[in-house]
Amino acid sequence: MSVVSGLLSNALVSGAVLALAGLGELLAERVGVLNLGVEGLMALGAMSAVAAVSGTHDPAVGVLAALATGAAAGSLFAFATVVARASQVLCGMALTMGGMGLAATLGRPFAGQPSAATFPVLPIPLLDRLPVLGDALFRQSLPVYVAFLILPLFLHWLLFRTRHGLALRAIGENPAACDAVGMKVLPLRFAYVVLGAAISAGAGAYLTLGFVPSWSDGVTAGRGWIAVALVIFAGYRPWRIVAGALLFGFVGALGYLAQARDWGIPSAFLGMLPYLVTLLFMMLPALTGRGRVAAPAALGVAYYRDQR
Template identity: 80%
Template sequence: MEVLSGLLSTAILSGGVLALAALGELLAERVGVLNLGVEGLMALGAMSAVATVGATHDPWLGFLAALLVGGGAGILFALATVVVRASQVLCGMALTMGGLGLSATIGRPFAGQPAGATFSPLPIPLLDRIPVLGPALFQQSVPVYLAFLLLPAAIAWLLFRTRHGLTLRAIGENPAACDAAGIRVAPIRFCYVVLGAAVSASAGAYLTLGFVPSWSDGVTAGRGWIAVALVIFAGYRPWRIVGGALLFGLVNALGYLAQARNWGVPSAFLAMLPYGVTLLFMIAPGLLRRGGALIAAPAALGVPYYRDEK
């Protein structure tokens, strides 16, 4: 029972990183902007969180620093893609490479050092006493609850229960029609690209202050790319993103358990397993779409909007 509870707890901790990163990407993609810079944003967020915590010993200030750094990078990306209307794919790749390089350079003094402070668990009374599930689900830190409950609930309510959410989805589908209806397309796209970048960067703070309590070059280990794939796999729905993040976290946790229990599985295979699941994430949408079980991507995703071309 303890093994199962520990497995679930590790799966939740690991999956929370992906959930936050993918939810941030979802905000940008729902308004029609493809941000392939999630990996770089996570690296910047992870480095800035560790650096801030080293100076202040307050994990929440580290989390805030990651949000601010991610928002700053998101402003640059939004200026390039929404205002200048440069290629979203190329700008995303530049953000990834720039974020990885900048974080590695600035974060060199912190490499290999433990974080100055980390998020402490916040047990939920009574629920944390449930056998097996209680310790795994209800003895987590606040960022875990944020990633798996508060943020997806807020995004789902915004997108599917409010008039503003209808506007966001319409911009992602047909920005020209929205513009004709008097909706300011560019400012809304700009705001949600910046907000999404900040949320994705906060996943890096979660990673180094909650899951892997230290900074090192390459600590994100491709999780940003997996988050982008997860949004596609989830059909651009926040609660499906949570489910997919849990699935990936479980695969990751099984790898840790296999190594700890010495199951005799080659370590190279265990290290490859999460990325193999990512390939399935990319293949599954095509198969599900044929059966009508998946929502297609926003029609204007990745397409710059020119007001004079309606």
């Protein structure tokens, strides 16, 4: 495998975690709910996936366990923010701190141990033989294909090519008007917050069953916060989220290459570099005055039907 092919392959493997987490957060924010608990959801998903495969040795079971855990935690968050109308910011912070603490406590028996099962590589026939790009793009595990192709393609179609997607975006902009024409605002908000939470937890499952692969306290390393910021500065669009995640992965892969070839760059700086470059990239539209995208008008605002 050439240097270019290796860099691109590692970028996809690393960026897939962020892409999945960001796409999950996108669903919640498009219906007007700001979920700052992505870091906690990823930690819970990562821990539950490792725990599940320790007994079954099947990564599919690990993913299902992570999705179920994320949906359960997301249901609690959705009940608090959508039904009880508590502060979305405070509930999100509670989900992050509580999720990370619970994952660290329950995950102690698995700390430092390699995952009992990992995702196998699924090469795409013929395409995997292409020079340079074949090994990088078409010899990946299923979650990478889902993160960079299947899920963003589906979400783009759902949000921007269907009446249902138009309804979801409208709920994020003006829930009172949607309620007035008969849309089920609260059930749709609840459902998509839960679905987004499950996908974010699935990102944690891929982290410990594909990218690392092992469980340790702090394994998410702030990726949940980067995912939240990425959604905002990517203009709430799936393909821009994927592009930002790929950039994060590429810079991280470049750091690994620098360490392997001993370029003389401090390891602490290389570890910080992916976060720094990604944040600078996301700040670029604001600094240049181009590409500004307003958040959904009702983002972070609880909806009271009697006040419409």
